Amino acid sequence: MEKLTVSSSPHLRHSDTTAGIMLDVIIALCPAAIYGCILFGLKAAAILLVCVVTAVLAEFLWNKALKKPNSIGDFSAVVTGLLLGMNLPSTVPLWVAAIGSVVAIIVVKQMFGGIGHNFANPAIAARIVLLVSFPGKMTSFLEPVSDTVTSATPLAAEAGTYSAKMLFFGMHSGSIGETSAFLLLVGGAYLIIRRVISPIIPLCFIGTVGILTLVSGGDILSAIFGGGIMLGAVFMATDYSTSPITAKGKLIFGIGCGLITFIIRKFGAMPEGVSYAILLMNILVPYINRFTLNRPFGKRKVGRHHA
Amino acid sequence: MKNKYLGYFTNGLIKENPVLRLVLGTCPTLAITTAAINGIGMGLSATMVLVCSNLAISLLRNIIPDKVRIPAYITIIAGFVSVVQMLVKAFLPSVDSALGIYLPLIVVNCIILARAEMFASKNSVLPSVLDGLGMGIGFTAVLTLMGMIREFLGAGSLFGITVTANHISPMIIFLLPPGGFFVFGMLVAASNAIAKKNGKKAVEHLGCESCPSRAACEKITENKEESSNEQ
Numbered sequence: 001m002e003k004l005t006v007s008s009s010p011h012l013r014h015s016d017t018t019a020g021i022m023l024d025v026i027i028a029l030c031p032a033a034i035y036g037c038i039l040f041g042l043k044a045a046a047i048l049l050v051c052v053v054t055a056v057l058a059e060f061l062w063n064k065a066l067k068k069p070n071s072i073g074d075f076s077a078v079v080t081g082l083l084l085g086m087n088l089p090s091t092v093p094l095w096v097a098a099i100g101s102v103v104a105i106i107v108v109k110q111m112f113g114g115i116g117h118n119f120a121n122p123a124i125a126a127r128i129v130l131l132v133s134f135p136g137k138m139t140s141f142l143e144p145v146s147d148t149v150t151s152a153t154p155l156a157a158e159a160g161t162y163s164a165k166m167l168f169f170g171m172h173s174g175s176i177g178e179t180s181a182f183l184l185l186v187g188g189a190y191l192i193i194r195r196v197i198s199p200i201i202p203l204c205f206i207g208t209v210g211i212l213t214l215v216s217g218g219d220i221l222s223a224i225f226g227g228g229i230m231l232g233a234v235f236m237a238t239d240y241s242t243s244p245i246t247a248k249g250k251l252i253f254g255i256g257c258g259l260i261t262f263i264i265r266k267f268g269a270m271p272e273g274v275s276y277a278i279l280l281m282n283i284l285v286p287y288i289n290r291f292t293l294n295r296p297f298g299k300r301k302v303g304r305h306h307a
Numbered sequence: 308m309k310n311k312y313l314g315y316f317t318n319g320l321i322k323e324n325p326v327l328r329l330v331l332g333t334c335p336t337l338a339i340t341t342a343a344i345n346g347i348g349m350g351l352s353a354t355m356v357l358v359c360s361n362l363a364i365s366l367l368r369n370i371i372p373d374k375v376r377i378p379a380y381i382t383i384i385a386g387f388v389s390v391v392q393m394l395v396k397a398f399l400p401s402v403d404s405a406l407g408i409y410l411p412l413i414v415v416n417c418i419i420l421a422r423a424e425m426f427a428s429k430n431s432v433l434p435s436v437l438d439g440l441g442m443g444i445g446f447t448a449v450l451t452l453m454g455m456i457r458e459f460l461g462a463g464s465l466f467g468i469t470v471t472a473n474h475i476s477p478m479i480i481f482l483l484p485p486g487g488f489f490v491f492g493m494l495v496a497a498s499n500a501i502a503k504k505n506g507k508k509a510v511e512h513l514g515c516e517s518c519p520s521r522a523a524c525e526k527i528t529e530n531k532e533e534s535s536n537e538q
Contacts, residue, residue: 133478
């Protein structure tokens with residue numbers, strides 16, 4: 001007689017694996033990363049390499065030290081390192097990049113329980129730690145294909161310095177991976193087609209910033225294509241464990257990110273606010289999830305006043 | 308007999324260290340430990356207040372009516388804080404300017420009130436003074452350690468003497484509030500790990516038993532659980 005295996009639900013399984021999804025993200029990031037290396041030279045490539053290697057090594061050593069199953073095979077550390085590297089200006093010393101990766105993997109990710117348990121996007125949180133710790137180093141950018149150091153990305157530059165084409169295709173200063181809106185959008189489209197991410201968060205995020213900038217009389221082109229919005233909205237705000245589950249939640253999350261970004265850019269002392277916006281909204285995700293949970297079919301809606 | 312008195316003194320050093328084991332006095336711990344010297348200044352000022360207030364409160368413990376004991380304790384503590392503040396202002400003006408508002412705020416340092424309520428009001432004079440001294444030194448030690456860590460990583464110096472700042476740029480975040488919380492968390496984690504190794508309980512719940520709003524808090528949690536059960 002054949003043996004019947006009895007197991008608890010779920011019985012339907014999907015063939016998606018963490019490693020597969022992470023590989024898709026890496027593929028989607030590649031065009032913009034390679035373009036950044038061409039734009040800012042070998043130093044940019046070295047930073048990306050240091051970030052990725054340090055991130056993987058940190059994850060490996062942490063698991064080793066705590067006698068946990070090794071998790072570098074799921075490529076999530078590679079994604080974190082790559083994203084962090086793309087978020088750094090090409091002028092930072094390599095040891096700063098390495099510190100960033102260690103902070104991202106050890107402090108933000110592993111100390112809170114590893115993949116799926118982090119309260120904030122590791123790359124974003126690490127970038128903010130570096131930005132706060134080394135403010136000068138983190139805000140000196142290179143002009144493309146030259147060695148001229150500038151502190152002004154298109155966000156801080158005078159309107160009209162860059163043409164729409166330069167902004168869209170990425171001929172301007174900025175972090176290694178944030179310059180080419182076009183290539184980032186190509187990567188985002190790949191992820192949406194592969195159903196790795198849903199388009200709701202990026203659309204709401206970019207749309208909110210665009211509309212608010214337009215309404216307040218700002219330069220919409222440099223606002224959307226000039227800063228870190230494309231990279232942040234497509235690749236970092238959509239991180240699974242730090243973004244809401246439901247479509248309604250994603251809508252709120254995306255609009256919130258856009259709103260905070262706009263407020264920081266318009267009224268804050270800093271030219272860019274994408275990282276802070278995503279970090280703040282990351283922290284709100286558990287609350288957004290709680291208030292946007294889908295009601296199981298047939299369940300009575302329980303009013304708040306009954307509680 | 309001697310061992311008993313020694314126990315009152317050593318209790319606050321490690322076993323019931325006010326910052327790491329009782330998790331009291333967190334506000335000054337986080338706020339002023341941006342430099343090692345500030346830690347020492349704050350620690351010693353608080354120690355002096357703690358010893359004096361423990362002494363006075365244990366002397367008056369049979370006279371103070373139970374119903375008004377907290378205001379009475381605060382008044383006594385405030386008196387000693389004023390004395391310490393004037394002394395520091397007069398003889399150590401640099402420490403005074405470094406500590407700023409946190410020096411007068413020793414009045415509301417919960418270590419001092421906690422020791423008055425939990426120890427001095429129930430014990431005679433000598434144990435109370437020894438308890439105050441031990442707790443104060445335990446407080447000072449942790450503040451100094453935290454100050455050293457934050458100053459070294461955040462400014463590249465120790466006790467004001469430049470160590471590494473000329474060679475590598477320090478991480479400014481350690482001088483800011485997030486760095487303070489991070490170092491504090493790491494120290495509590497380390498002390499928990501050491502306590503666990505020695506078979507002691509780790510600090511997990513930050514003293515719900517001693518919290519004044521405990522009753523209200525529990526009520527809210529119960530209500531929440533009920534409503535989630537309904538759903």
